[in-house]
Amino acid sequence: MDTLTQYNEVVAKCQEVFLKKALDYGTSWRMFRPISIVDQIYIKAWRIRQIQENKGVQKIEDSIESEFSAIINYGYIALIQSSLQEQDPVDLPLAEVTRLYESKVEEVRQLMLLKNHDYGEAWRNMSQESFADLILTKLYRIKQILANDGKTTISEGIEANFCDIINYAIFALILINE
Secondary structure, X not given: OOHHHHHHHHHHHHHHXXXXXXXXXXXXXXXXXXXXXXXXXXXXXXXXXXXXXXXXXXXXXXXXXXXXHHHHHHHHHHHXXXXXXXXXXXXXXXXXXXXXXXXXXXXXXXXXXXXXXXHOOHHHHOOHHHHHHHHHHHHHHHHHHHXXXXXXXXXXXXXXXXXXXXXXXXXXXXXXXX
């Protein structure tokens, strides 16, 4: 299978979960401030790292795959939140949530295609440990940018880091599924 097909399959599964949770919980995630989303992703990435370091021994049955999937969906939440205004309603209709999610999926997919071209699919030779470490590193960068009131002097901004986090998690799931 080619990368784009594998990528789209992972995203479709994540979107299905996201939209089903939207039916259950509505858009309660609208209450998250940026740092809270960072912390939610951090919890998931740190758990992956702990499972890796403990050689798969765990007391809660949630899999590494489900944690990477959650990272993807929290990443999309971060991107959607950054595109909305504080005065926008907390409760969004499912059709609007679907539209926003799909819009962010397309943005992140296009970034992946550009980077994948330039980097020559180097991610295919990376370890699962590296994906967790890269995600954690990006989270620390986002925390620093937030501490700097969202300003950077030379570096990419918050949204670019969330896009990278999403793509790293998708790549990890592709490799797990191979």
